[in-house]
Amino acid sequence: MEKGMIIVLNGVSSSGKSTLAKEITKLLPDFFAFSVDDYDLVIEKMEDREHERLIPIETEYFYYKNVAMFSDRGVNLILDQILHDPITLQNFYETLKSCPILLVGVHCPVEELKKREVLRGDRRIGQAISQLSFVHKQEIYDIEVNTYANSMMECAKEIVDCLKSDTPLIGFEKSLEQFESLRSSIK
Ligand SMILES: Nc1ncnc2c1ncn2[C@@H]1O[C@H](COP(=O)(O)OP(=O)(O)OP(=O)(O)O)[C@@H](O)[C@H]1O
Numbered sequence: 173m174e175k176g177m178i179i180v181l182n183g184v185s186s187s188g189k190s191t192l193a194k195e196i197t198k199l200l201p202d203f204f205a206f207s208v209d210d211y212d213l214v215i216e217k218m219e220d221r222e223h224e225r226l227i228p229i230e231t232e233y234f235y236y237k238n239v240a241m242f243s244d245r246g247v248n249l250i251l252d253q254i255l256h257d258p259i260t261l262q263n264f265y266e267t268l269k270s271c272p273i274l275l276v277g278v279h280c281p282v283e284e285l286k287k288r289e290v291l292r293g294d295r296r297i298g299q300a301i302s303q304l305s306f307v308h309k310q311e312i313y314d315i316e317v318n319t320y321a322n323s324m325m326e327c328a329k330e331i332v333d334c335l336k337s338d339t340p341l342i343g344f345e346k347s348l349e350q351f352e353s354l355r356s357s358i359k
Contacts, residue, residue: 175270181276186289193207206239273341278317282301285300
């Protein structure tokens with residue numbers, strides 16, 4: 173069976189990933205949006221966070237295993253997530269190594285991130301800016317979009333055009349090589 177394609181939207185909080193994922197499904201109805209935030213709601217229900225009764229394994233570990241399971245059965249996904257620390261990166265690369273991936277960088281200017289954060293009211297103020305110190309620093313993308321300069325539909329079209337073009341998808345492989353060489357230089 174052919175593996176399902178995975179479109180990975182990587183960007184800081186409020187950059188517009190969830191909104192963009194929904195927009196892409198309008199153009200690609202055989203793709204399903206699978207957000208790490210939604211997956212974390214399942215984990216949250218299992219835990220008792222108030223009393224710190226927690227599953228002692230990071231959520232992303234289980235999330236990427238689930239993603240690989242969908243892809244193995246031919247289901248196409250759009251991931252809305254943040255590659256925000258070395259452990260997440262390790263889980264991401266190790267688990268999805270054998271899946272077809274389109275790696276997308278989702279960008280938004282700092283001033284707009286600040287505005288969106290205030291308007292939505294459900295994120296810590298300053299969260300997006302603090303994530304910028306790590307996010308996008310080590311990835312090599314197949315395509316990058318700007319959700320401020322362009323409308324969501326324009327961004328979605330750019331991504332779909334890239335997916336449908338003959339250009340080989342090398343973002344994940346190149347990013348993985350970079351990640352591994354960084355890791356071996358630290359050891
Ligand atoms: N192009 C846009 N212009 C203005 N506001 C936008 C735009 N895209 C998204 N927003 C708003 O910004 C907020 C964050 O959008 P969204 O949830 O898509 O971001 P996200 O990157 O998935 O964030 P998080 O990682 O925190 O879940 C929402 O309130 C959304 O309505």
